[in-house]
Amino acid sequence: MEKEPIIALDFPSWEKTEQFLAPFGNEQLYVKVGMELYLQNGPLIIKRLKEMNHRVFLDLKLHDIPNTVKQAMKGLAALGVDMINVHAAGGVEMMIAAREGLDEGARGGKRPVLLAVTQLTSTSEEGMKADQLITVPLHESVLHYAKKAKESGCDGVVCSVLEASDIRDACGTDFYKVTPGIRLKDGNADDQQRIADPEKAREIGSTAIVVGRPITKAADPVAAYHHIKTLWGGNVR
């Protein structure tokens, strides 16, 4: 289990990211770089975050033909990121190719943890049915993707807290369940559909929580981070 909540650095530039990180001083963080920030000048941003000794989850949710994903992963593994993801909907062959690319690109014997995104936490059951024509319950779709991810050599999945315990039962305790869609009890859901608070994530056995706006948009982001870290259980582990 990761003691640090993973902070989603959803910012439009390195300058804004630096401004956000400055009040944390020398505290070692686990941060997530997604497409908003990475698509500006990504490799440089990863380099800077690693120089600051932060752990980095590179969230690009790759979804393409197997060879393209394999070659992309080979290059991304060489950046030295700690965790990375693909969309499980890309299929078993694509996930196997992603793993091969990471194995080939890893530097110093350290391969990034590979996750597969199941159903986005912004997806509701009705939305999934209407947009993807998937007619099984959402829970079943998430579980199916988790089993396929495991079979393909992924280390775990991105899912909501609501599915994490069934995934643990089906795929084992060591299989990562990284859960975004985290909101405080009095928080605004924003565009998220399947949400839970940090205590619930701890009780249910998430491996890590990903938190963006409840920290980045807070009046005092450092205080919000430490509050969420405490609720998540960082003090008692």
Ligand SMILES: O=C(O)c1cc(=O)[nH]c(=O)n1[C@@H]1O[C@H](COP(=O)(O)O)[C@@H](O)[C@H]1O
């Ligand atoms: O892969 C992800 O990180 C991810 C998957 C998912 O299903 N839902 C999800 O919200 N995310 C990411 O997690 C972060 C959540 O941010 P907030 O909703 O602001 O807490 C965003 O950066 C999303 O891109």
